Each structure stands twice: as structure tokens, then as C-alpha cells.
Amino acid sequence: MLQVGLTHFLVVSAILFSLGIYGIVTRKNAVMVLMGIELVLNSANINFVAFAKYGNYGLGGQIIALFVIILAAAEAAIALAIVLNIYKTFANVNVDEIDKLKE
């Protein structure tokens, strides 16, 4: 019987983290990039909860995860507003085409 332990959580978290980074750097659509960011945040959340659970650290980890989730929501709200704004100005939300500011 497979015993689910800390390592498994950490592996999942690492995969999520990597996928998140990958998404951030490869996705064209700004919304998809934001999704990548969410993945990174959630990988951290998994860490927090897993550590709290398996390290017997009390409830601290879980509470932190809650904070992060709330914050992620706030961030998403602002981010989407900005993306909307971008759409208004550039008529698309492709992050690689928004490069007027350079050099």
C-alpha cells in the first residue's frame, strides 16, 4: 500500500512550481501567464500545508496558505483589471507584443 508522505507532496509541489514557471515564460496570453503565477503560489501553498502537517508545526502552515489564497485572489483581481486595460490600449493581450518600452 502506497503510504502518502511528505515527499509526495513536495514532488507535486515541485512539479506545480515548474509548470507554473514554464507557463509564465511560454504562454502568449497574459491571462495564461497569470495562471502560471497562480500555479507557483499554489505550489508554495502545498508546501506550507504539507510541512505543517508532517513537521508537526501546528496550524501555522494552513493559516499561511489561507492568507496566500486570499492574496492570490486580490492579485488576480488587480491583474485582470490591468490586462483589461491592456486589451483596451493594445487590442490584444499577447505579452510578447507589448514591448514598446525597451532598451
Place this chain on the structure above:
Amino acid sequence: MIGFPILSLITFLPILGMFIILALPKEQPKNVKYLTLAITAIQVVLAIILLANYNYSAAGIYDEKSFQFIEKFRWINITGISWLGTVKIDYFMGVDGLSTPMVLLTALISFIATLSSWTIEKSVKGYFALFLLLDAGMMGVFVALDFFLFYIFWELMLLPMYFLIGIWGGPRKEYAAIKFFIYTLFGSVFILLVMIGLYFSATELMQDGARVHTFNMLALMNPANYSPDGILSALNPNNLRLIAYIALFAGFAIKIPMFPFHTWLPDAHVEAPTPISVILAGVLLKMGTYGILRISYPMFPDITRQLMWYIALFGMINIIYGALVALAQKDFKKLIAYSSVSHMGYVLLGMASLTTVGINGAIFQMFNHGTITAMLFLIVGVIYDRTHTRGLNDFGGLATQMPVYTGFVTVAFFAAIGLPSMSGFVSEALVFLGAFGVELIRVLTMISTLGILLGAGYMLWTLQRIFFGPLNEKWASLKDLDGREYAMFIPLTIIIIFLGVYPSGMLNIMNTSVNSLVSFVTTTIHSTSLGGL
């Protein structure tokens, strides 16, 4: 002694003048000029008062008691939390035989340069405001006895100089100005670094018995003040003292300018307006050698003794190289600029000798080069004002057209060649006498004597190309000197000849100090140097 703070006055008077000028309405260029003239004239008067009250037998150099006109009070007084120590910086000014000639020179050259600035038409207010700021900076460098204060004045001149070249200069002024600025700043950051290093290596005994780190130059000269674990203590195994010396020297050498750091000079001179060239050649270049004598020598006597051959070598290279390159110039001003390089080589050579005669000669040469080269640049300015060309081959036969001018030119040129009866001869001769007496650098000295031949070569060739031969018809309507130009040339000519005939007039001022400096540099053993160098 005088009842008023003469050194502060002579230093900060121009700054006061600057503020007055800035407050003046824009439409009064004449008033601005007269005000500047008045201020520089007062400076000259103050310099004369200083000289009149000067005690010729006080040495100065490392001994605070024998400095004159001292002004010293606590400027920055940060009482430390125990582990930080205290920061105490003094506002410390004073003069001795090393600085007095330079103070006189600065006052004189500023005055002459003001006269020469009369032709400035473009943004007169700005020009003279910057000019006075520059004046203050120069004066400050020569009277400061606290390294920190010295450094502030040292850097203070950079900016006005940049603008004075950059705004009122010739066609490539921007290039020349930035080159000057970057180059000198490059040099001065090394000075800054060594200054901080010295600060941490030495302490000064306060009145309350505590020892605190210090920027006081005189304290930094005393080997007893160095702690064995200080960064520039001779016990430091990494030869840091040597490296620091070289860095400091390089910082000053750029100002001199010493080969191979000299390339900013021709550009700066060629592009700068005449009065600024005059200041540059007359005073600014002296700061480099003054700094070496005031700071490098007494603070690092051990390294100085160790490196004297190299200093002489660079002196020799400057002399010969500058002269040879001058020979090849086709631009009058560039030629004079390179002749400056050559002449400053004598100063280096004289300093390298570490003898009374040589160093007396070096300081005297600093003064003389100041007056003579100032005159040479004024000469270029006069001709450039009238013809707007400086090509050596564009002239010919001007002696017929402008006899009085030619007369002054002849005086200046022969003074530059080192003709006896003019001041340049005495200083060059003393330099050679001093340097030749030191076996280590004798061969270098002998090679350097070629400089007096080459000097005659390019100067006389120039004289011939511009003034002799049939008159170039293009210039048949040139006017000879006017009253203002007489006023610039006559004082310089008188000084050049007076000091050529009676050099003791200047030598006596510095002699005591030089003797003291020489004995200090040649005999001081850094107590912490036992294990190191």
C-alpha cells in the same frame, strides 16, 4: 601676524563675488567684469599683504607651529559611539614656503586671466561666476592643510572648468571638456581612496588625550601616529603603502600632466578660451606637483625614496617627449600645450632629486612655468583674437606689423627656452643642479638636458614661422597691442625678468620649508616600516 583670517578671505572672496554676480541683473556685463576684476585685484592685494607679513624663517611642512596664518577650528565633530570612534575634521588652513608661492601665483594669474576675459561676450554672468568659483577652488587647494578640505577644493574646480571649456571653448569643446573632466576625476578617485586609507591608518592625539582617526595632513605625516595594524602601515605585508603611493601619485600625475596621462592637456588647451588656458597652464597643472610635494612626499617618505628613480624617469620622459611632440605641432596652442608637458617634466625631475637645490628649483619652476606659460597662452590668445587662426604656417612676418607684440613674444619665448636673466633659467638650472647631484638619477638628468636644446628648437622655429620672413599680406592690417593687453603682459614680463635677475625674491620664501621638507623626506623612518619595505 594679521588680525583677520586672510586665508579664508582670499579663498572665499571669489565665492562671495560669485553670489553677487549671480544676483546682478543680466544686462550688466560691464559691471560683472569690473566686479570680477576688483575681486581678483583684492586677491592680489591680499596676497601681497600675506607676503609682507610672511616670516621667511618659518619652515612649516610637518610642523604646525611654524605654519603661518593658521586658521584652525573644528568643522565636523562627530562624537562616536565607542565602537565607531569619532570623526573629527578640522577646517585647517595655513601656508608655508611650499604654498605661499602658489598662493601668489594663483592671485596673479587669476587677475591676469580676468583681464584676458574681457573679450568674453557670451553669457558673461555665467562665465565670471564660474570663473570665480574656479578661483576659489584653486586658492583653497593651496591653503588647505586638512586632507578632506584639500580634496573638496580639489574637486570643486572640476565642474567650473568643465563648463568654462565646454561652453566658451572652441569647436571640439565638448569633447575636450568631458575628456578633462573624466580624466581628472579618474585621477582624483584614487586620491580619495588613499585619503580614506590614510585616515584609517593614522590617529591624532586630541586635547583630551584620546586618539582619533584624522584627515589632518600634518598628523598624517608623523610616523608615530600610524598604528601597526593600520591599512597603510608599513607592517602590512601586501606592500599596500607602495600601491597607495602609486595610486596617489597617479592621481596627481594626471593633473601635472605626466606622460602617459597627458593627452587631455592638448585637447583641453586647444579648445579652452584663452583665459582658461592661462588658468589651466598657470595654476591647475601646479596642483599636481604641489599635491605630490605636500602629500605624497611627507606622508610616504619611505616609498618616495624607493621610487625616486622612477619619478625622475617620468620627468625625463616628459621633458624629452613633450619637446619632441611639440616640434611636430602645426597648431600654435597645441605647441604651447606640449611645451607645458615638457616644462612640467623639469618640476618632476627636480622633485625626484630629493635635494634642497632640486626641490627649490622644482617649486620655483612651478611658479615660473605659471607665469611664463600664462604669458605664452595670452600670446596665442592675442593672435587668435585678431586672426581666428592658430596654424603656425598661416602667419609670417608679423614682427613688422606688430613690433611691440613681437617684443613681448620674444621675451616669453626666450623665458620658456630658459634664457638666463629670465626666471625660467634659474629654476631649470636649479633643477638640473639638484638632480645631477644625485648619483642615482644622474644619467637621466644628463639625458634631460637635451630638453633645453629641443625647447630652443621648437620655440625659435615657431618664432620664425609666425613673426619672421616677409609679411603675409593677409595680415597687413593687424593692430598692435591695446592698453588692456599691455596690462596683461607688462606685469608678467616684469615678474619674469625680476625673478630672473633676483631669484632670491622667490627662493627665500620657500627655502626654509624646502630644507625642512628634504630633511623630513630623506630621514624619516616609518616606525612601522621595520618589517615591511
Place this chain on the structure above:
Amino acid sequence: MANTNLYHSLSLITPEIFLSVALVVLVLADLVLHKDKKLIPYIALLGIIGTGYLTISQFGMSGFAFQNSASMFSSYGMITVDSFGIFFKSIVLISSLLIILFSFQSEEIQKINDRIGEYYALIFGMILGMFFMISATDLILIYLSMELMSLSSYVLAGFTKLRDRNSEASLKYLLYGAVSSGLMLFGISLVYGLTGTTNLYIINSLIQGPQINLFTLAFACILIFAGIGYKISSAPFHFWTPDVYEGAPITITAFLSVASKAAGFALLIRFIKTTFVSYVDPNGWWHLINVFDWKTLIIAVSILTMTLGNFSALWQNNMKRMLAYSSIAHAGYLLLGLVVFSNQGLIAILIYFSVYLLMNLGAFLVVMLIANRIGSEDIDDYNGLGITSPFLSVSLAIFLISLTGLPPTAGFIGKLYLFIALVDAKMIAVAVIALLNTVVSLYYYIRVLKHLYLVKPVKEPVAITTSFSNTVLVSVLMLPVIFFGIYFEPLVNFAKSCLLILGL
């Protein structure tokens, strides 16, 4: 017991509470005042002044707020009030005050007058975030406060929406910032996993034990440093800086370049000092716990930062962008104060920051005033302004000279103290590199002066007259730059009195 603890904690964060109230008042005022929003900036000013009063009244006070009574380390709280924090809070407040005053003058901001309430509310959000950043000693609070600040600033960067580049700046800032904070959070989670706590003091005592996985810790440290490094725009996390600085409204750029950086630095210093320093010896040297080589990391980063910043600035034609790179370079200099790991270095940072505040805001102010009139931040459009607009040009010259670090300006004193710290720590090579960087920096600062004074303008440059209030504002920044350059005793004494970082 718990209540007294709470009261005690609240009494320590009165400035933050006041800020929050002011924030709410601003939002409400924005709702209430539909048409005439003239009052709002004054409310903001009052808010800053009130906060300032409360902050200053805390001076000399020190203590922990929100201690975890359940823990064995009950004496350490999430928030630390000490003079170090108060120093940085003052920096933040002074710059906020000035930014609000700038906003009065900025034409960019005048154009969005209908949304002015949001503008100030968001600024207050940023300030609040910064305040918590400065005093936070708990990783989670650090993260949250950083996010609070960031979220407000993302919006502000694109607030005016007057040009494409506003929105673009906003988006870039957002994406970059979100990733950085995400990385940082991941790092924090690792630290939490290693130690079971997020309190810096407790982490400090725990990592001195033998059983810590050093590799994980190093990974976590680098991730956290990436998060903070992005805030202080140190290389290699600085890439957002030029784009955002150029795109954002100039007031916000100025604010980011000073206040945000100050908060970031306060955080970095406090984080490293609290977490990784085992003790401070009587001579003021900080002794690092031997778990991660912060010293080498920061030396490398600081040299890289200043070099990249300076070299990149050389070719910039946009003043804001140039100042952005210059601010990167200055972050590099400031990091130098940290690499020596001593109180001497800390003093240098504090002095440098005080000076940096004046000269950098001054430079931005003049750039803004010029942009108001000529509608451009392009350096080529500055040609000939030196003659037609002497006051602004001279003051810009003074600010830039001070940024270069030449005497007799305060910038020189800042650099001097940095180099003094370096030489004191016998880090001569680093000092030499930094000095050479100074020489490089002269080139681009002086380039501005060249355009102001030396280059002949193609068309007659406009004469920019400054209103009385502008003159006062510029002078308020310029005079101290000169005054502290000549007489820096009060500056140093002030910095010295702000050294205290509460620690073990």
C-alpha cells in the same frame, strides 16, 4: 494578559493604524466628493503629517508587537519597532510628502483629476505596505506587506492611462512582480519547512543547529533574495526597472525609486541581520552564521548591479530611463554598505539613503517640471535650456553632480562614508571597482549637463519659468544637498542614532 499584549502591540503600530484610517478616509472622501476633489490632496497631506508625527513620537522607542504567546520564544513578535525602522519610515514619509507635493505640480496627474482619490488611496496603500515591510520580522508578514505595496504600485504604474506605455509598464511590473513574489513565497515555504516557523528571530536560533539542510536553505535564501532584490532593483532582478520607470507617471517613478527602494533595503537589511547574524561584536562587526555565504553573494550582486546600471545608463536618451538605470547603480552602491557587515556600513547606508532621497527626488522633480513645459523627457530636447532656464538647469546640475558623488555636495558624503566603510573592512578591491564605476557614472550625468549648456539647440529653446511654489520645492531639496555636502555632522549624527536593529 492577552489583551494587554494586544494593546501593547497596537500602541506600537499607531502610525500604521493612522495610515489605515487615512486610507479609509481618502476612499470615503473620494466617494463623497464627486465634483470637486481639490480637498483630497490636502487630506493626503494631513495623513502623511499625522503619520509623521506618530512615527517621530516613536523615536527612541523599541519593542515587539504581536508576540506569539504560545511559543517558547514568546518575546519575539511579528513586528519590531526600533530606530532603524523609524529611520526608514521617515525616509518613506518624507518621500511620500514630497511626492504628494510633486503631484500638485505634475501635469500628468492634473489630467486625471477625476480619479485623484484613487491615486492617493493607492499611494497610501503603498505606504502602509512599506511601513509593514520595514518593521516586519515574520516571513509571512514580510510577504503580505510586500504584496500590499506591490499591488498598489502595479496599479499606480499604469494609473494615468494617458499613453500606451503606462499600461505596458503596469502589466510588466505586475507580471514581473508577481513572479518574484511567487518565487519568494516558495522560498519562504521552504524555510518554513526547514524550521517550522516564520519568525526571523526563531529561525535565527534554529539554523545555528546542526540538522539544517544547507542546500535547501541556500535555495530558499536565493529565492527570498530574488524577491527582495526585485524590490530594490538589484541585478539580476532589475530588468523591470527601466521599463516601468519610463512608463509610469513621473511622480510614481520617483516614489518607486526612493520609497519603494528604501522599504526594500530596510527589509533586506533587517532580514539578513535578524536571521543570519549570530552576534555583533563591540567593534560593530556583524558575525554571520555560517550557513549561507551572504557576503560573497552581495558583493557579487552589488558589483554586478552598479556596473550594469552605470554602463546601461550611458546610452539612454530618456531622462527617466537614464535615472532608472542610475537608480539601479545606486542600489549597487547601497549594497556595498551591506557587504561589509558592520555598523559602520549600516551608517553608510543610512547616510547614503538620506542623501539619495534628496538628490534623486530632486532630479526627478526637475525632470518633471521640465517635462511639464516642453512635454518631453528626451535628453535632446534639453539642448540650450541651461541658458534660457537657469534656475532649473542649475538645480538639475547640482542634483546630478551630487548623484555622481562630487564634493561639495551631499552625494560625496554618502559615497565617502561608503568607501570609508569599505576601506575599514579592508575591501580595497571592491572600493576600487566602485570608484571606477563612479567615474563611468560621471559620463552620463555630465551628458545631461552637456545638453543643457554645451550643445547648441536647433530651435530656440523655451524659457521655463518656475512658479514660487516650484522654486521653493526645488530649493527645499537642493539646499540640503549643498548644506550636507559642506557640513554633514547632523546627517551623520542622525544616522548614528538610527542604528539600532532589535536583535538577539
Place this chain on the structure above:
Amino acid sequence: MNESLIVNLSIIILFLPLLGFVTLIFLGKWIKKLHLFEVFILGLALILSIVVMYAKLSFYNVKDIVAAFTWISMGNAPAIGSINIELGIKIDNITAIMLVVVNLISFLVHMFSIEYMRGDKRYTRYFAYLGVFTFSMLGIVLTHNFLMMYIYWELVGLSSYLLIGFWFEKKSASDAAKKAFIVNRIGDIGMFIGILILFTQYKTFTFDVIFQQIGLGNLPFNSTAWLTAAGILIFMGAVGKSAQFPLHVWLPDAMEGPTPVSALIHAATMVAAGVYLCVRIFVMLTADAMLVIAVVGAFTSLIAATIALTQNDIKKVLAYSTVSQLGYMVMSVGVGAYTFAFFHLVTHAFFKACLFLGSGSVIHAMHHEQDIRNMGGLRKKLPITYYTFLISTVAISGVPFTSGFLSKDGILAGTLAFGKLTSHWLIPAMGFLVAAMTAFYMFRLVILTFHGEPRDHHKYEHAHESPFVMVAPLVVLATLSIFIWYTPNPFAPADGWFLKNWVKTPAQVTPVQTRFEFMKPSTEEAKAEVHGEITHSVEYTETMHWAHYPAMILSLIVAGLGILIAFMFYQWKKISADKLAEKLKTLYKLSLNKWYLDEIYDATAVSGTLGFGSILAWFDNKIVDGIVNGSAHVTQLVSKFSNLFDTYVVDGFVNFTAFFSGFVGLSFRRLQTGKVQTYIIFVVFSIIILLLIFKPF
């Protein structure tokens, strides 16, 4: 007449011409006929100097009068002791005589110039320059130390420069002036280094002190080699000023100056200063140094004589003859014939000044024609000039009853004695050869100029004898070329008052082992020498006596031969000069073109220096400055690089990431990335790199 009066008078004599200079320079513009003031001053100086000479020679014949004061004092210098540089005058017999010679010739030249220079646009200026020259020359004569010698040395160089280039509108004149100054400087450098050596050792410049120290065995750097070197180096000054080979090239060119100037400066006085210097330092010359001096002198006289044979410019012939005669004097010092060197200096000054002024008179009469091929027959038109010129020519040729005979004969005797004592026979051989050539070319000059038929009739018709102020000096100078002024016996110069009473060879102070064998004193002599009683070894004196008559006979023969041949060629036209020239074409060309020395110098030293200067200027501009600018370029490049860092390098990372991503197979699509993402990629990679660097194991 006491000492202080003599001193004071000397100082007055010294400064009178300077007063004239200053007056003329500043007031010349406003006051007319001011030049007469200068002439008057010179007359006054002449009278005073005669008084001084009389006083010195009569009352203080063996005692030197010295007066000095401190010019520069350097206190008590560390490790050196007190250094005082003095100014002062020393009047010995030589000085006293030179004072008169200089003032007399100067006065006569002034007088001559009044008419000769009339109408020149810088008339007053000319007299001013003459004044400053006279001042400097008197300074050389009067000084009591090396430094002042050097100072006045340079000042005469200046006045020479100004006067050669007086007609600076002519390029050749300003060229010549420049050349004179620079070539002189070459010699001066040597002299200066020599002085440096002496000062370094003795901390003084004063002749007497230095000589005394050498006499006590205190040598420069304790080495006889350095003493020799010092002697030779100081002699280099004389090589320059007295136009000795290889620095003689300036003197013929210096003839571009006004002719009276040539007479005063470039024939009679300034060029003789080199010889005067040799005479001054004679006592410290070692055998090696003397040999060098003798060889240089002999070679110079020979080479100049060969050139003079073929020159056609009247002044050029005289110029080369001057060089040749100066070589004679220098050679004389070298062989130890000290007294005759000085004697010849004085006699030569008079007759050569006369020759030059005579040529000036001719040129004046011929309206500035200088080529002797266009003259001829002027004897009738210019009788006084002719006769005075002839007397001087006879004198320089060494015909009995002239002063030239006396002094030249002494020199030749000296060389002969030297040859016998040291077996350096080449030196007397050259001496006699030169004597023959001198007689030849001088008479060639006289014949071509004054005898025969006029070759340019137009100019001849207009020629007329010069006015009184011009001929009077000629007459005076010609008179002074007669033996009677120097000795009652025209065949025994040594018996005359000039040599017997006034000028005596001083005692050598050099260490005995460094002297010529014949100059080493015997034991008794050594004792006497200390007291300055005996100067030369008995052996030398005896040999001189032995050489006297053979030298006289030989010199008579060679001079006669030279004169005879000259007449054969040019008067009687027995031999065709042109044909001979054709036959000896190479030699003729060599001589006519002055051995191509100017060309060689131009091609080597001058072009070399200028070329080197150009190369260095290029080096300076391109390399030294280039390094600076190069570093600026590199900086700019780096900045460009880091500036483009964002765009390209980061993009590179993107591409790499694309490749990398493709490699792991997560996406086959080509990645479309924007700028923000590239930044983020960079952050991620930075973190990885940092982790790799800072991983704890």
C-alpha cells in the same frame, strides 16, 4: 687707484651698455638720434676700460681683483650644507685686456654702423642690440664663476640671435639666426653638464675655489676621468661658441647679419669667447682633455681653411677664415701654448674686425654686392679700405712686422714643441698647412676684390670710398695690426710687454699623473708651483725656445708660398684656377659645398629629430590618446552591450530556453515569448546560477 675703485669702474663698464640697451628699447621710438647716446656710452666705457686696464696692469699686475656677493642662498641644506650661489667679478690681466679689446672694437663698430646702417627701419633697435651684446660679452669677460659665465654665454647667444636675424624679413636671415642659437645650444648643453659636474662636487661655481679644490686633490667624484670629462664638456661650450668642428656650421650662415655685426660678434669678440673660456679653464685641463682640444682645434682650422679656398662670397671667405683662426687658438690651448692662444685672440680680434669692416665698406660701396667674382679693381675706388684691408690680410697671413706674425708664429712654435714632446706630429703639420692655405685664400680675396679689372662695371662706377665714420675704424684697427703695440722686437713676441709682463701661463692644478709628461713638474718645481711661481716644466719651456726659430722659418716659408701661389693664380694668371678646379672636381666640389656638412646635418640630426617628433606626435595622438579613447570606446562598447543585453542576450536566453524546452519535450511548438517573459526567464536562470555558485557543498 685702489681695488674697490677698479671693481666699481668695472661694474660701471659692464652696465653702461645695458643702460644703453634699455634706453634705446624704451625711448627709441620717441627720441630721435638716440643711437648717438649708445655710441657715446660705448666711448665712455672704452675710456673707463682703458683706465681699468692701465690700473690693473700697472698697480695690480700679479694680483687678481675679485669681488662677489651672494645671489642665491639656500640656507643649511640637509646632507649638503650651506649652498650659496655667488655673483661676482674677477679682474686679472686677461680680463683687463679683454675689456679694452671688447670695448674698443664695439665702439669702433658702433661708429662704423652709424653710417653703414643709416636708413634702416629698425635703426635704433640695431644699436640697442649692439648694446645688449656688449653688456653680455663684458659679462663673460668679467665673471668670476661658471654659472655667470654660462648666463652671459647664453645672453651673447641671444644678442647674436637677434643681430643675425636683424633683417628677419629675409628667410635666410631668420634661418641663420635660429641655426646659430640652436647649434650653440648643443655646445652649451655640454658646457652645462660640465658645470653640473663641478657644482655637484664643489657646491660652488667660483673658478678660484674650484681650481683650488682640484689642486688639493679633490676631484669630481674622486675620479680623474670625471675631471677630464668636465674639462671636455665645458670645452663643448667653446666648440659651439667658437664654431669648432663639428658645430662650426652656424658661423658662415651668421654672415646674414649686418656686416658690422659680423665684425664685432662673429669675428672679433663673441666667437673668441670660446677661446677665452678655454683659457679660463686651462688650469684644470688634463692631458686627455688637452689632446682632444688640440685635435678639435687643428682639425677645425684645417677643414675651415679648405672650405675658404673656394668660397666666392667675400663674407663667407672671412667667416671660414675666422673659423680657421679660432681653430688655431683652440689648438694652441690644447698644445699648452696658453699665452699664444690669448695673444692670437687679441691680435686676431683687431685684424679680423678690420677685415670684416673693410668688407663692409666694400659691400656698402658696391650696394650690397658680396660676390667677389663681381668685384675687382676696387683698389682705386676705395683706397683707404684697400690699404687697411691689405694690412690686415698681411697680418692674418703671418707676414713679419704684423701682430699676426707674432701670435701665429708662437702658436706654430707651440705645436711644434708639442709634436716633439708627445710625438703628435700631425698637429703641427696641420698647423703649417693651414698657415699656407690662409695666406693663399686671403690673398685670393684681396686680389679678386681690389686688384685687376672690375668685372661688374655698373656697380664699379657707382662705388665710392666710405665716409669718415666708416674708414676711421678701419684705420684704427689696421694700425693695431702692427707689431709695435705688442713687442719692440718683431721677431720675438715672448720678449714683448704683452707676453712678458701681462699674460703668463698659470699653474696647472690637475693631479700630476693626469698631465702630459712634459707638464709634470720636477720635485722642486712642484713646490714652486704651489706658490704659483713656476707654471710649466723646464722641459716645456726649453722646447718652446727650441721650436721658436724653426717655426718662424717654416711659417715664413709656408706663408710666402701661399701668397705666391695666390698671385700666380689670380694676379698673374699663370695657372688657371678653373682648370685646376675642373681637374680636382671632387675636391673642389667638396670644398665649395663645405664638405656637405649642412646637408648631412639636415639629413640626419635635423630631419631625424623632426621626423622623430612627428612620429611621437602621431604616437601621442593615436596610441597614447588612443588607449584613453580606446578605453572609452571599450566602455561604450560594454555599455552598448549591456544596453542591448535586454534585447539580445536575454533573447538569446529565450532561444536557449526554447531549445531546452523543446528538448524536454514539453512543447513542440515554437515558443512565442514577449519581453516580460524574457526578463522572467532571466530571473529564473539567475537563480539557478546563483544556486550553483552558492550551494553549500
